Amino acid sequence: MNHPDLALAFIADKPRAKWHDETLWFVRSKRDKAAWQLPEWELLRETAAAIKAHTMSHLADYLEQFESQAQKLGVKVHWANDAAEHNAIVHGILRERGVRKLVKSKSMLTEECHLNPYLERHGIEVVDTDLGERIVQLAGESPSHIVLPAIHKKKEDVGAIFHEHLHTPEGMSDPLFLAEAARQHLRDKFMQADAALTGVNFAVAETGGIVICTNEGNADLGVSLPKIHIACMGIEKLIPRAADLSVFLRLLARSATGQPITTYSSHFHGPMPGGEMHIVLVDNGRTDLLGSDDFRRSLNCIRCGACMNTCPVYRRSGGHSYESTVPGPIGSILAPSRDAKKHGSLPFACSLCGSCTDVCPVKIDIHHQLLTWRKEIAHRGLLPRSKSWGMKVMSRVLRSPRLYAASGWLARKVVPKLPRFMIYNPLNAWGKRRELPEFPRESFREQFERRHGK
Amino acid sequence: MGSRDDILRAVRAQTLPDKPAPSLDQQWIRYDDRRTQFATVLAGVGGRCEFVADGAEAARKLMEHPAYDAAKRVASFVPEITRGNVDLATIGDPHALEDVDFAILRGEIAVAENGAVWVTDAGVRHRALYFITQHLVLVVPASALVDNMPQAYERLQFTGPGYGAFLSGPSKTADIEQSLVIGAHGPRSMTVFCVGD
Ligand code: SF4
Numbered sequence: 001m002n003h004p005d006l007a008l009a010f011i012a013d014k015p016r017a018k019w020h021d022e023t024l025w026f027v028r029s030k031r032d033k034a035a036w037q038l039p040e041w042e043l044l045r046e047t048a049a050a051i052k053a054h055t056m057s058h059l060a061d062y063l064e065q066f067e068s069q070a071q072k073l074g075v076k077v078h079w080a081n082d083a084a085e086h087n088a089i090v091h092g093i094l095r096e097r098g099v100r101k102l103v104k105s106k107s108m109l110t111e112e113c114h115l116n117p118y119l120e121r122h123g124i125e126v127v128d129t130d131l132g133e134r135i136v137q138l139a140g141e142s143p144s145h146i147v148l149p150a151i152h153k154k155k156e157d158v159g160a161i162f163h164e165h166l167h168t169p170e171g172m173s174d175p176l177f178l179a180e181a182a183r184q185h186l187r188d189k190f191m192q193a194d195a196a197l198t199g200v201n202f203a204v205a206e207t208g209g210i211v212i213c214t215n216e217g218n219a220d221l222g223v224s225l226p227k228i229h230i231a232c233m234g235i236e237k238l239i240p241r242a243a244d245l246s247v248f249l250r251l252l253a254r255s256a257t258g259q260p261i262t263t264y265s266s267h268f269h270g271p272m273p274g275g276e277m278h279i280v281l282v283d284n285g286r287t288d289l290l291g292s293d294d295f296r297r298s299l300n301c302i303r304c305g306a307c308m309n310t311c312p313v314y315r316r317s318g319g320h321s322y323e324s325t326v327p328g329p330i331g332s333i334l335a336p337s338r339d340a341k342k343h344g345s346l347p348f349a350c351s352l353c354g355s356c357t358d359v360c361p362v363k364i365d366i367h368h369q370l371l372t373w374r375k376e377i378a379h380r381g382l383l384p385r386s387k388s389w390g391m392k393v394m395s396r397v398l399r400s401p402r403l404y405a406a407s408g409w410l411a412r413k414v415v416p417k418l419p420r421f422m423i424y425n426p427l428n429a430w431g432k433r434r435e436l437p438e439f440p441r442e443s444f445r446e447q448f449e450r451r452h453g454k
Numbered sequence: 455m456g457s458r459d460d461i462l463r464a465v466r467a468q469t470l471p472d473k474p475a476p477s478l479d480q481q482w483i484r485y486d487d488r489r490t491q492f493a494t495v496l497a498g499v500g501g502r503c504e505f506v507a508d509g510a511e512a513a514r515k516l517m518e519h520p521a522y523d524a525a526k527r528v529a530s531f532v533p534e535i536t537r538g539n540v541d542l543a544t545i546g547d548p549h550a551l552e553d554v555d556f557a558i559l560r561g562e563i564a565v566a567e568n569g570a571v572w573v574t575d576a577g578v579r580h581r582a583l584y585f586i587t588q589h590l591v592l593v594v595p596a597s598a599l600v601d602n603m604p605q606a607y608e609r610l611q612f613t614g615p616g617y618g619a620f621l622s623g624p625s626k627t628a629d630i631e632q633s634l635v636i637g638a639h640g641p642r643s644m645t646v647f648c649v650g651d
Pocket of ligand 1 (some may be wrong): 255258300301302303304305306307308356359360361362363364366
């Protein structure tokens, strides 16, 4: 399926689509308020972008430094070329230690690697402990947003899911009640877990430490009970110095939800006393992106979700319509770089309004990269017929002044007289849900000639 | 070691022009009244801040906490406020902290910009205490109140194994229809006592 078809299914439920749109816009406006409270906001964004650019230009050195510093702290560092190797490493650690029950906190990387189904196939119980992730896990779905995983669900949906799995009373949909039920349910899971797995927000080369940000405290509670902590990260999560965290922690939560900082910003340096800690560094296509002058900066993403909240297309089409672990504007850059054929429609799910670029805390030129992807997709011959055919016609017309004048005349004189079915039909994808503007009676050329004479 | 070398080689193969690291020494925000700023921001994220002269005053204020009266198990690292009734020295397994109602611990730095308090596990045998307790009380010297995060990091050192965190308010979630619920997995309330001048 492609993005427009899936989006069609999303907007079929009009009230829900409207709620989704308005709710995310509200999150975006909270972000604005938080940003306006810091006079240095733009300086922070520039500094963050510069730190990332610097890190990428020395990435191999920083990776080695991080590894040796982490090892000094007693961490076992693993490296994985791809998703399969990542999953095998995690499973190997768990198997050797006889782990049956694993609690997880949010990690888009493990979503990307499809770790959960892999571990479940090997008989390990995997519990996502972020409330939103638990909701979608119980529903058998994937997150539709990287910060708000269950934003596509209404409280009645959550009530029904919890009724089925946690045996809350039927029809109960009060968020307070449901969140309390989840708290009790997940406390049990925390207490029983043999190991905990987390993602990583930032890894500090200078100190060998990792930083994890949550509001619920699920990552912290998860890793402070069992003896085994596995942290999985893409190699792009590195930053050089601990002091750089001051820049990123000031940007992340403000951009994500408008909070001044996440409730928990936890710095882990080595395992807890008597425990063990593993860090898995994953490439899975990242070094290819690093080699691309056009798309390298997409690696700077700190996964705040701001570009999703602001995007007029994302808000109106829902995260699942992207069929990609990371949806929205940044996902529409990342997904085609994995599989341009499968995700070829994503760079076109964009009005090129540039709002994503304006809010991105690390100043990724998102909409420029999306435009570049469009060219790339046309170049590779991956455009759908409806688009390539239209573009060919357009290019012929625009190259010939006579054809151009003739088609303008047709549009002004003939089209308004045509019956509707000849304009609004399946051949005209543009005409779905859109009305043609009213055509002017005269063209510019005609007006010019009339006013200035021949 | 195969994948390690593969990845490092692949990264090194992309020779990118050197970009210098930016300076972090900038005009970051400062507040005329750090105390009000800190207390206001903390209240905005669901926490509570009290400025008190000493431990005795903090102890009196703690009595006013609506949940304190009913608390059965209190773990304290701040004897000036209370000794509590959980002997942490005898607890070997953090799972045994499951029924702690109140935990009273020391914070090292408070940040006016975002209402966060820096805590560590130094001397706290089980870091789980910060998250497993139903209610959290942090005691910070008022002199340790800084304007912003860069100032906080100037004071931090990461020289060996250890855990540290900025905590800002009680545990919370908005994952059900964006309705804010306080008390997701961790503490249902967070009180910060800033002690002294
Ligand atoms: S691309 Fe920028 S705005 Fe979008 S999630 Fe990443 S950091 Fe946030």
